Amino acid sequence: MAEKKQHTVGKTTDFPVGKFKIIDIGGREIGIAQLKNGEFRAVRNVCPHKGAPVCKGPIVGTHLPSAVGELIYGRDGEVLACPWHGFEFDLLTGDELIQSGKPTKLLMFPVAVENDNVVVTL
Amino acid sequence: MDMPEKSVPSSQDTAFKVVDCDVHPYVKDGISSVFPYMPDAWKQRFLRKRATVGAEARSLKYLHPNGQVNREDARPPCGGVSGSDPHFLVQDLLVKNRIEHAVLNCLQTGALCSTLAGTDESIVLCAAFNDYLIDQWLKVDNRLKFAMSVPSQDPQAAAAEIRRIGKHPQIVAISLPLLNILMGNRYWWPIYEAAQEMQLPILVHVTGPDSIFYGPPIAAGGIPDSYVERYVTLNQAGESSVNSLVFSGVFEKFPNLKVIFVEYGFLWLLPLLWRMDRTWRQLRHEVPWVKKSPVEYVHKHIRFSTQPIDEPEDPKDLDKLIDLMGYDQLCFSTDYPHWDNDMPGQSLRGLPKAERQKIFWGNALTTFRMR
Numbered sequence: 001m002a003e004k005k006q007h008t009v010g011k012t013t014d015f016p017v018g019k020f021k022i023i024d025i026g027g028r029e030i031g032i033a034q035l036k037n038g039e040f041r042a043v044r045n046v047c048p049h050k051g052a053p054v055c056k057g058p059i060v061g062t063h064l065p066s067a068v069g070e071l072i073y074g075r076d077g078e079v080l081a082c083p084w085h086g087f088e089f090d091l092l093t094g095d096e097l098i099q100s101g102k103p104t105k106l107l108m109f110p111v112a113v114e115n116d117n118v119v120v121t122l
Numbered sequence: 123m124d125m126p127e128k129s130v131p132s133s134q135d136t137a138f139k140v141v142d143c144d145v146h147p148y149v150k151d152g153i154s155s156v157f158p159y160m161p162d163a164w165k166q167r168f169l170r171k172r173a174t175v176g177a178e179a180r181s182l183k184y185l186h187p188n189g190q191v192n193r194e195d196a197r198p199p200c201g202g203v204s205g206s207d208p209h210f211l212v213q214d215l216l217v218k219n220r221i222e223h224a225v226l227n228c229l230q231t232g233a234l235c236s237t238l239a240g241t242d243e244s245i246v247l248c249a250a251f252n253d254y255l256i257d258q259w260l261k262v263d264n265r266l267k268f269a270m271s272v273p274s275q276d277p278q279a280a281a282a283e284i285r286r287i288g289k290h291p292q293i294v295a296i297s298l299p300l301l302n303i304l305m306g307n308r309y310w311w312p313i314y315e316a317a318q319e320m321q322l323p324i325l326v327h328v329t330g331p332d333s334i335f336y337g338p339p340i341a342a343g344g345i346p347d348s349y350v351e352r353y354v355t356l357n358q359a360g361e362s363s364v365n366s367l368v369f370s371g372v373f374e375k376f377p378n379l380k381v382i383f384v385e386y387g388f389l390w391l392l393p394l395l396w397r398m399d400r401t402w403r404q405l406r407h408e409v410p411w412v413k414k415s416p417v418e419y420v421h422k423h424i425r426f427s428t429q430p431i432d433e434p435e436d437p438k439d440l441d442k443l444i445d446l447m448g449y450d451q452l453c454f455s456t457d458y459p460h461w462d463n464d465m466p467g468q469s470l471r472g473l474p475k476a477e478r479q480k481i482f483w484g485n486a487l488t489t490f491r492m493r
Contacts, residue, residue, distance in 0.1 A: 063410040068371035071410065086404040098403050100415045 008117045015040065015118060018077050020055035025122060030109065031055025032118060033091070036077040041091055042111040042120040043080070048104035052084035062088055062097065080106070138479060140466050141486035142224040143427045144327065144384045144455035145215065147259055148192075149230055149251060150206040156250035159257070164246045179233040179330030184349050188461065196459035204459035208262040215458045216265055219466050223267050225325070225490060227297045227384070228255060231271035232329030236299035237337035241275040245283075248273040252287060260292045267490065269297035269325045277309060281316035288320040294490035295325040295382065300332075302339050305363040305381070306370025314376045322491050323380035323425075326363065328356050360386030361394055364424060368398065371411040373423045381424050382489055384455060388426040389440075392447050395420060421448070425489045427455035428481065429464040441472040449477040453486045 007025050009032055015021055020031035022045055029045035031054070047054035061076030079097065080089045087104065088097040094106040109122040149155050154174040157165045168174065196214060198207035205211060216224055231251040235244045252270050260266055270293050272280035284296055296317050303309050305326070317324050332338040333345065333352050339359035346352040360383045373379060398416035406412065412419075434440050444452070454470075457463040470478055486492070 063407040065413045066410045068375045068411040088407065096403075098406060098415075100418070101399070101403075 004121050007120045007122070009042075009120055010118055012040075012113055012116055012118055018059045020045075020059070020080075022053075022055050025120065028122070029053070029055075030120065030122070032111070032120065033059060035059075035091060040111040040113065040118055042109040042122070043091075043094075044107035044109070046107070047082045047084065047087065048106065049082065049085055049087050052082050054080065054082045054089070054106065057081045057083040059091065136220075138220075139483040140219065140221045140454065141483055141490075141492075142215070142219075142221045142456045142458070142466075143325075143382065143453045143486055143490075144429060144457050145211070145224045145226050146205050146458070146460065147208065147211070147226045147228050147255060148203045148205040149228065149254060150202050152230060153247065156247070156254045159250035159253040160246050164243075167243075179238060179334070181334055183347065184334055184352055186461070187349055191460050193459045193461055193463070208259045208266065211458070212263045212265070215456065216263070219456075221265070221456075221466070223265055223294075223486070223490075223492065225267045225269050225294060225486075226255065226259060227269045227325065227327055228271060229327070229330055232297060232299040232327065233331055235271060235273050235275065236301060236329045237331040237335050241273070244275050245273040245279045249283060249286070252283070256287065256290060256292075260290070264292065267292050267294040267492075269293075269295040271297045271299065272313060274299045274301055274313070277312040281312040284313070284316040284320055284322070288316070288322055291493060293322065294492060295323045296320075297325045297327065299329045300326055300339050300359060300363070301337060304366035304370075306366035306368075306372050308370075311372075311375070314372065314379050318376045318379050320491075321378070323382055323489055325382050325384055326360075326386075327384040328359075328386075332356060332359065356385075357387040357390060360426075361390050364391070364394060364420060365398060367424070368416045368419045369402075369409050369412060371409065373419045374411050374413065379423060380489055382427065382453065383424065384427040385429060385457060386426065387430070387432065388428070388447070388452060389432055389443055391420075391426065391451065392443065421450060424451070425453050425485060426451055427453050428469065429455045429457045430462045431464050431469060437472055441470075444470070444473065449473075449480050450485060452481045453489060454482040 009023055015032055015034045017034045020033040022029055022031050031043045031045050033041050043055055045053050045055040058081055060079050060081050061073055062079045064072045064074045066072045078091050080091050089106050094108045096103040109120055111120045153168055192204035196204035198210040231248055234247050239247055248271050272283050333341045341355035341358050395417050402416050
């Protein structure tokens, strides 16, 4: 593995809340997004399920486990839904929402804000 | 194929135990036999209609190519239709094959309730057939257990019938004559509520008019052209029903409910579960009440009878598929006295001994209400 480097990818204002912006870092497609809580995420634009450009999917909420016939909406702005097969990922942790069987996980990279710059380490 | 030279008991091992989950009693004179078990006004109605024996559940093209569904060699010595004499059935099936419990399921009642009788007629006939079988069959031998029928055209009446007789100690299941309404539909919920209350599993089995008349389930894609074609596709309603039960949340609503699919086959289960699990992982949020993988619900709540066992060229292929499925899902059944029955001594002989015993005994004891 090559040594990890820090990459300044833009100003915080370049990344609107709730939408991924996909950029090329050293030949790798990385989606950068700002969450509602102000945190940033840097996600490899490859779905761990079947390789879809996962960051092109919407950042959404979802319907939480509920009683039969009932809908409870929650996690608004914290869930990434893959545009192909719909797998839902928790953007706080990278985990697939369904944790039974052999769950997949997003590949996420450390991202920090330094002097209003968004800095990704990979 | 894997066949011995002659019929043998289930095993030379006397410790081997057998529950038969699918035996068909035949009420020999049909509706006229159950006249003593119904109000006189209803008896007069059926007499005037000349509906004394019962109607035929199959039209010409679906009649059995050999003339009858029943085994000719299973006729009682006193004459009459195979399966119509409980004393002979006990000797011919239970004693010969060392079967300790046989679950009776009357398809005459099933066909009347699903299709052939009107709603009110079916309520009266169902109760009369149930009472006849309790009186004339269950008293003969304690090894005879009963999947009581319910008049499924009226779910409230069906629930009332379950509560009326469901505590009988030899009643071990509820035989639910399916309609062309998937099993997850709320139409069925009053029946599931009563079943859960009585700790009785729901047993489903084709009732005869399936894929023939409007009323019972119909095979996908169109109407088959022969008995053979129809027979091969009868499993489809089972597959649709497993899917419907899980995604409609029936097992979240009725967490103690059990369902056994009898004579729908079982080799389709493995690819169905893979498909259900994958699709749930993709689109769970549409049915958020499905809180666990569909595989978990099926393993906890649903069982399948073995007959008619499919016969690959190499029987070991069947053993491998059962090993992949796991050994908790299957309950042995003969389907006596029908032409396509499987007898214990010739069935699933390649399985490991302990696992085979689970399928022939243990799984049934935890599925049916055996006391």
